[in-house]
Amino acid sequence: MRLRELWLYGFKSFGRKTGVRFAPGITAIVGPNGSGKSNLIDAVRFVLGEANARALRGSRLEDLVFSGSAARRGLGYAEVTLVLDNRDGFFSLPYEEISVTRRILRNGESAAWINGSPVRLKDLSTLFLDTGLGQGAFAIVGQGEVDALIAERPEARRTAFEELAGIRRFRERKREAEAD
Ligand code: ATP
Numbered sequence: 001m002r003l004r005e006l007w008l009y010g011f012k013s014f015g016r017k018t019g020v021r022f023a024p025g026i027t028a029i030v031g032p033n034g035s036g037k038s039n040l041i042d043a044v045r046f047v048l049g050e051a052n053a054r055a056l057r058g059s060r061l062e063d064l065v066f067s068g069s070a071a072r073r074g075l076g077y078a079e080v081t082l083v084l085d086n087r088d089g090f091f092s093l094p095y096e097e098i099s100v101t102r103r104i105l106r107n108g109e110s111a112a113w114i115n116g117s118p119v120r121l122k123d124l125s126t127l128f129l130d131t132g133l134g135q136g137a138f139a140i141v142g143q144g145e146v147d148a149l150i151a152e153r154p155e156a157r158r159t160a161f162e163e164l165a166g167i168r169r170f171r172e173r174k175r176e177a178e179a180d
């Protein structure tokens, strides 16, 4: 599995449709302060199903929508698509390429698609759960997160280990069954 492309429209500082193609190997993103480097990572987290606006450095999810700049008016929605290479069958879906899209409207409504089919937001987080890309996993390590993990309560730390071990899926199901 490999990230192939990231497309943004109306997400944070990206008021114009913007695409990033990741070639095999290491990609480094460089640019001046405030140019949107961290926003790109927020966009990846957003598609992975992040539901907590603060994890995306906003106070509400609506704050993710491009609010305008000196040159360009604000937009009505933000949309991010992640294109993943699945030729190795990493995701148990019958596609060699998986395209995951999430959109959020300024009024807070949201929508998501996997390879063009509408899905629930929960389906996005479930797709990535236990893959190492799930919430609380270490595929993305933010500034200060290593320190935070060390300082974390033991229960919170366990979530991280469960995701690494690939057993969070089962715990989530158990929790859902108990809630029914
Ligand atoms: P640094 O090198 O300082 O870490 P960076 O390249 O990581 O900078 P980001 O944090 O990605 O920069 O981008 C910050 C910019 O994004 C700010 O200028 C902020 O105004 C802009 N921004 C954030 N949310 C929105 C939004 N909803 N609409 C328009 N611009 C936004």
Ligand code: MG
Binding pocket: 037, 038, 039
């Ligand atoms: Mg930054």
